[in-house]
Amino acid sequence: MKRIIIDALGSDKGPETIALGAALTLKEFPGIALTIVGPKEIIETILKNNNSDMSRVEIIDSNETITNYENPMTAIMKKTNSSLVLALKAAAESDDVLGIVTAGNTGAIIVGSIRYLSLPDMTRPCLSALLPNAKGGYSCLVDAGATIDATSANMVNFALLGSDMMRRLYKIENPTVGILSNGAEKGKGNKLVKETYPLLEEENSLNFIGNVEGSNALSGDFDVIVTDGFAGNVFLKNTEGMAKTLIKDIVKFSKQNNRPEMMEIASFLMSKYDLSSLGGAIILGIKKPIIKAHGNSNEMAIVNTSRMLINLDSGEEIL
Amino acid sequence: MKRIIIDALGSDKGPETIALGAALTLKEFPGIALTIVGPKEIIETILKNNNSDMSRVEIIDSNETITNYENPMTAIMKKTNSSLVLALKAAAESDDVLGIVTAGNTGAIIVGSIRYLSLPDMTRPCLSALLPNAKGGYSCLVDAGATIDATSANMVNFALLGSDMMRRLYKIENPTVGILSNGAEKGKGNKLVKETYPLLEEENSLNFIGNVEGSNALSGDFDVIVTDGFAGNVFLKNTEGMAKTLIKDIVKFSKQNNRPEMMEIASFLMSKYDLSSLGGAIILGIKKPIIKAHGNSNEMAIVNTSRMLINLDSGEEIL
Numbered sequence: 001m002k003r004i005i006i007d008a009l010g011s012d013k014g015p016e017t018i019a020l021g022a023a024l025t026l027k028e029f030p031g032i033a034l035t036i037v038g039p040k041e042i043i044e045t046i047l048k049n050n051n052s053d054m055s056r057v058e059i060i061d062s063n064e065t066i067t068n069y070e071n072p073m074t075a076i077m078k079k080t081n082s083s084l085v086l087a088l089k090a091a092a093e094s095d096d097v098l099g100i101v102t103a104g105n106t107g108a109i110i111v112g113s114i115r116y117l118s119l120p121d122m123t124r125p126c127l128s129a130l131l132p133n134a135k136g137g138y139s140c141l142v143d144a145g146a147t148i149d150a151t152s153a154n155m156v157n158f159a160l161l162g163s164d165m166m167r168r169l170y171k172i173e174n175p176t177v178g179i180l181s182n183g184a185e186k187g188k189g190n191k192l193v194k195e196t197y198p199l200l201e202e203e204n205s206l207n208f209i210g211n212v213e214g215s216n217a218l219s220g221d222f223d224v225i226v227t228d229g230f231a232g233n234v235f236l237k238n239t240e241g242m243a244k245t246l247i248k249d250i251v252k253f254s255k256q257n258n259r260p261e262m263m264e265i266a267s268f269l270m271s272k273y274d275l276s277s278l279g280g281a282i283i284l285g286i287k288k289p290i291i292k293a294h295g296n297s298n299e300m301a302i303v304n305t306s307r308m309l310i311n312l313d314s315g316e317e318i319l
Numbered sequence: 320m321k322r323i324i325i326d327a328l329g330s331d332k333g334p335e336t337i338a339l340g341a342a343l344t345l346k347e348f349p350g351i352a353l354t355i356v357g358p359k360e361i362i363e364t365i366l367k368n369n370n371s372d373m374s375r376v377e378i379i380d381s382n383e384t385i386t387n388y389e390n391p392m393t394a395i396m397k398k399t400n401s402s403l404v405l406a407l408k409a410a411a412e413s414d415d416v417l418g419i420v421t422a423g424n425t426g427a428i429i430v431g432s433i434r435y436l437s438l439p440d441m442t443r444p445c446l447s448a449l450l451p452n453a454k455g456g457y458s459c460l461v462d463a464g465a466t467i468d469a470t471s472a473n474m475v476n477f478a479l480l481g482s483d484m485m486r487r488l489y490k491i492e493n494p495t496v497g498i499l500s501n502g503a504e505k506g507k508g509n510k511l512v513k514e515t516y517p518l519l520e521e522e523n524s525l526n527f528i529g530n531v532e533g534s535n536a537l538s539g540d541f542d543v544i545v546t547d548g549f550a551g552n553v554f555l556k557n558t559e560g561m562a563k564t565l566i567k568d569i570v571k572f573s574k575q576n577n578r579p580e581m582m583e584i585a586s587f588l589m590s591k592y593d594l595s596s597l598g599g600a601i602i603l604g605i606k607k608p609i610i611k612a613h614g615n616s617n618e619m620a621i622v623n624t625s626r627m628l629i630n631l632d633s634g635e636e637i638l
Contacts, residue, residue, distance in 0.1 A: 071504075107502070134564060134567070145501055148501055148508070148509045149509050149510050180553060181549075182464055182467055182548065182549055182552035182553065183426070183552075185390075189467070189549075190467045190468050190547075190548075190549040191468050193549075213552075213553075213556050213560075214552065214553040214554065214555065214556030214557035214558075214560060215556035215557065215559055215560035215563075216556075216560065217557065217560070218560065218561075218564065227553075228509075229501065229509075230500075230501055230508075230509040230512075230550065231549065231550050231553050233501035233502075233532075233533065234499060234501065234532075234533040234546075234550050234553065234554055235533065235553055235554075235557055236533070237532050237533030237534035237535075238533035238534065238536065238554055238557050238558060238561070239533075239557060239561055240534055241533060241534035241535065241536070241537065242537075242557070242558055242561035242562060242565075243561060243565065244534075245453060245537065246561075246562065246565045246588060248453070249587075249588060249591065250584055250588075253584055253587055254584075259580075259583075261578075261580065262581070262583075262584050264578075264581075265569055265572055265573075265581050265584060268568075268572055269565060269568060269569075272568065
């Protein structure tokens with residue numbers, strides 16, 4: 001039986017919410033087993049209270065969390081009994097594992113994934129972020145921050161991983177790929193983009209369509225946006241930051257002008273740009289994918305991210 | 320008498336609007352002379368119709384425009400009688416010139432500034448963009464796209480140029496400087512950021528306060544945000560793109576739900592994030608600054624950008 005590993009610690013909402021999410025996941029996917037890493041008693045109580053099928057559950061006891069305030073490298077090296085490290089070890093040891101769901105410290109997840117789940121061929125991991133685009137769908141940004149100093153060969157691999165993911169998750173047969181650059185015209189770009197461009201052109205399995213600018217990346221014309229982890233992280237955080245800033249502007253405008261009805265538009269935008277409803281980002285390019293759920297994920301986010309892992313494996317379940 | 324050079328071609332609104340802007344500039348600043356490069360007859364007619372003091376005006380006749388659709392390098396090399404090239408030559412030849420105002424092709428302005436206005440000490444130009452921040456002021460992003468593959472020495476210079484500009488334009492005595500990175504903690508960054516960080520710390524004339532993430536760059540805590548031209552251009556265009564996308568979302572919501580009053584908030588955000596009212600971006604690190612006014616700048620934008628050049632020179636006029 002295929003198995004998903006769920007890290008029950010590291011979420012802002014506590015292990016109870018994650019355990020409830022695990023209970024719902026067991027009900028939703030009767031063919032899937034779970035390994036849940038976290039405080040055993042709490043998890044067991046919640047699962048039993050929700051009439052979970054305990055024959056499909058393994059609990060690895062852990063009471064050690066890696067918080068968002070810790071140095072990722074130090075935390076991964078020292079906290080070897082933390083829920084995250086135990087989850088990574090469990091993933092490395094079994095072939096049946098589809099992947100890990102965790103709401104923990106992103107930096108620690110990346111460092112830990114390199115430490116425990118690196119591929120033997122020196123492939124570098126990438127953080128793949130799904131961002132809402134102007135056509136109402138999602139575009140995949142790879143790398144959003146796992147490999148900060150990427151090579152052109154890394155970038156080609158990010159494009160392949162992102163394309164494969166979009167095929168499996170969204171049934172897009174031939175995902176379009178753009179490379180993030182400082183101009184749309186061919187020939188624009190920094191040294192890395194100029195080196196990567198011809199390699200993407202040569203790669204027959206990619207539907208590479210050229211450069212894409214920051215202003216146009218989320219137009220929906222590009223299913224996959226390839227970039228290095230540095231520029232990708234700046235792009236991702238700026239996208240989230242700008243959405244938040246404009247929503248705050250609306251709230252302020254509504255209050256200052258005593259126009260409560262304007263809050264409707266703020267709510268609409270909040271739900272559109274709330275990445276937590278989607279399940280956050282996915283680490284690819286390692287032995288098993290890891291889905292980073294937002295720190296404030298609710299129980300349904302655990303079900304949805306588990307579904308993504310199933311889709312990533314089989315490409316059969318519809319998201 | 321100090322002189323401003325105005326490129327009357329390259330604007331979407333035609334030379335008439337720029338000439339009208341020049342007439343208003345002459346009235347607003349009686350101590351400033353203008354060199355206007357563009358179609359002589361049109362410019363002369365408009366200036367005279369507006370009772371301009373022609374003793375402070377020089378017109379360099381040109382009917383050749385570099386459009387936004389042209390390759391910047393080719394255009395600068397071949398169109399040696401274009402208004403932009405003639406403006407650059409005029410700036411290079413005179414000591415009294417405060418700088419150039421142009422609404423032309425940004426790429427061509429940068430290439431042209433390197434060709435005609437490079438400093439002898441190999442300083443690289445930077446495009447400095449003024450972006451509205453969450454505190455209601457402006458933050459300066461350097462470099463927003465002039466030096467795509469920057470060195471750490473270039474980056475330090477961008478920080479100095481940006482700080483100096485914020486001091487002169489906004490009377491900020493000790494502008495705070497952050498370096499754009501993939502994490503707020505010291506030690507985060509790509510190779511270039513890690514190399515630049517200690518150099519910024521050592522530079523006593525800078526008020527360097529550390530790394531800044533994409534999500535926080537426009538918080539208002541950072542007067543100057545230093546980055547390389549590649550990441551800066553991605554950041555700038557994404558910032559503009561996200562503002563446009565959310566405004567479009569609001570317009571769509573308003574129409575689909577038949578709620579015309581929601582358009583008020585769209586208008587408010589449009590004016591807040593309309594960079595054309597500000598005068599666009601400034602190229603520093605060359606012999607004379609060039610202000611790139613937006614392609615759709617109106618006549619008042621010409622007055623405002625001229626005021627910025629006066630402030631950049633003396634630091635006395637209030638923006």
